[in-house]
Amino acid sequence: QGSEYVPSEESGGDTEESDSEETSENGKRERKYRIVGNEQLLELFRRCKECGAQLDTSEVVMREEGSACIVDYACLSCGKSVTWRSQSRIGKGKSTVYEGNQEIAVGAFITGVPIPRFTDFAQLLGLGLPTERAMRRTIRDIACPAIKRVFKVWEAHVRSMVKDVAEPGGIAVSIDGQYDSPGFNANNCKVTIMDANLKVAIAGVSLHKHEPEIGGVSIRMESTGALRALVELIDDGIPIKTRVTDRNRMVDKKLREHAKAKSIVAETDWWHGQKNLKKIWWQAMKNSPILTQLYCPFFNHLY
Missing domain, CATH: 3.30.420.10 (Ribonuclease H-like superfamily/Ribonuclease H)
Known part of the structure; x- marks a missing residue:
């Protein structure tokens, strides 16, 4: 009664929700990255990659650099120290960076996502991202010059086409x-x-x-x-x-x-030019039923 919510049979029944719906629609498109929980990732490091011996979980250290995850451990059986990285590094010398960190910054820039809102989202989700300063540096040093080069090439192509016709x-x-x-x-x-x-x-x-x-x-x-x-x-x-x-x-x-x-x-342009015409038409419609009937068809036709 009142404001109390009473579920209907349709809403109260058990429903099966699946994450596979979106995956099935885009299944043909190979994904480059996946979101993996920390606990699920640690399950992959129960044994040494080199000798297969069981690892002491206290010796497995997980750290992050932006969106990249690095796992270090020392195997007591074979004596080897192993470092596993979730992403490959690109670049040369001291300028190497994790590929995902670079692509995240460039992707946010190209799609117009505000960097502060993007970092807020990641913080709420508990998702590793490069710092805002690092992303802006990537945008300035890598994204902008690359985009400008591509833009200039296509600009020259389009202008040549315009001149020809x-x-x-x-x-x-x-x-x-x-x-x-x-x-x-x-x-x-x-x-x-x-x-x-x-x-x-x-x-x-x-x-x-x-x-x-x-x-x-x-x-x-x-x-x-x-x-x-x-x-x-x-x-x-x-x-x-x-x-x-x-x-x-x-x-x-x-x-x-x-x-x-x-x-x-x-x-x-017509969208701005039609405003005055609409005002005049509205006044004339008061005394003309025919103009009232023609109002929508006329402006729809012009659009």
Whole structure:
């Protein structure tokens, strides 16, 4: 009665839950890493790998370096000291690192996972991870240079393709910026320019609000990045006839006032342009049943 929960027959019955459902769907894809509990791992070190003699569990030492687990023991029977590592090491000389530690940092960076939230998750789970400082060092020294090299290769390929199919009058591009947080508190912004017909990105600029041109004002990042990327395309020999933006006044003003960009025709993307039309339509619908019936079909068709 009242707020008391009474389970139904369906919810109260025994149900079998299996972890194999996800595994079966992705069974064909080989996994590189597994999560293994400490107790289950120690069961594998009951006997010496060299002579097979039973080990004194007090002599088995488990330690960790980030996500890597290292097990050391000294066998009293054969007298050998053995070290087992859960991951291989990559690199050369003193720069060798455990492969998993490097891939965790790079994977988090590429997928956009915030490092502090990632470490919070690992701490709650009791999962070994590299330190935040180590992951950021890996991102700076390894991930960023590698990504930049790949990005530049594909950027050159895409721009060459755009030049080959561009009409004499120039191409139409769409410009938009993405911030790392909403409002006026963003620290970073990424501005992307796409070929509106080929639907491929042809320029990308990353900005931080403490750059000299921005002066700590977050809302300046998108307009600064839009101009920087557009001028880069023009200097690269890509003819641009039309630019499409989201009605950002700072972006439009910045582009209109620049000598290289002021001749480009400015347009507004439909999602932002339809707002005013919808307001007008709503007013007209009050006196027109026909417009009421056409409202949804019309805007759905335009989308």
